[in-house]
Amino acid sequence: MKLENKVALVTGSSQGIGQAISVRLAQEGASVVINYRSHPEGAEETLHLVQAAGGVCHVARSSKKGVTIQADLSSISEAQELVQESTAQFGKLDILVNNAGLEKNQDFLDISEIDYDKVLDVNLKGTFFTTQAFVKHLKETNRPGKVINISSVHEELPFPHFTAYCASKGGLKMMMRNLAVELASLGITVNNVAPGAIATEINKELLNDQEKLNAVLKNIPLGRLGKPEDVAGLVAFLASADADYITGSTFYIDGGLLWNYQEQ
Secondary structure (H helix, E strand, O other), X not given: OOOOOOEEEEOOOOOHHHHHHHHXXXXXXXXXXXXXXXXXXXXXXXXXXXXXXXOOOOEOOEOOOEEEEEOOXXXXXXXXXXXXXXXXXXXXXXXXXEOOOOOOOOOOOOOOHHHHHHHHHHHHHHHHHHHHHHHHHHHHOOOOEEEEEEOOHHHOOOOOOOHHHHHHHHHHHHHHHHHHHHOHHHOEEEEEEEEOOEOOHHHXXXXXXXXXXXXXXXXXXXXXXXXXXXXXXXXXHHHXXXXXXXXXXXXXXXXXXXXXXXXX
């Protein structure tokens, strides 16, 4: 198990990609902090899956395999408290997976300041200050660590009617590159994982519309949507010692979508 005796915080892990990442990290031996904003039942499901994924991991002050912690990452104070509570539960953190995010499908001329702020506050500001709290913890305890941001192909690929979302992911790309340079001397690596079209609840409408689904599949050279487990496998690699010399990069996991996409 490549992550034995490591502790990972996975934000937004009550469903979908975040849930799959939590389970995969647990399978690799890590203890996992499962963060949620408004779906405690989903977080409990993730916790049960994490507990079933492997044996008890004896880490610092705790023998728990996982815990759930509620926090709205659009609030800086709640992001900071999430990291503090995580370290209180397990005594330390080694890995931060910034997965929490949201999107709004709105024309540029129609999007309101409220909706713009909702997207940017979670996707960019929340990631920024959660990472800051995590890095402060690592520096105080004089330990290296891993930051893995779940970005999107839309940090690179235009997505009409989702401009606020694309702006947040574009910002995340440059934040990652800057932090990779700034934090390297502390032994902290920072990378982005950028999924394409993944079969999750957020894409429920697409999955139930065969015509729209077929149009998307035509843009994917591998001919299928990704699975949350596809993303989780890449995150587990980046969290492991196998990726200790990798920092400042975005890894696209999209079946070839990025370089084959044509707007319909």
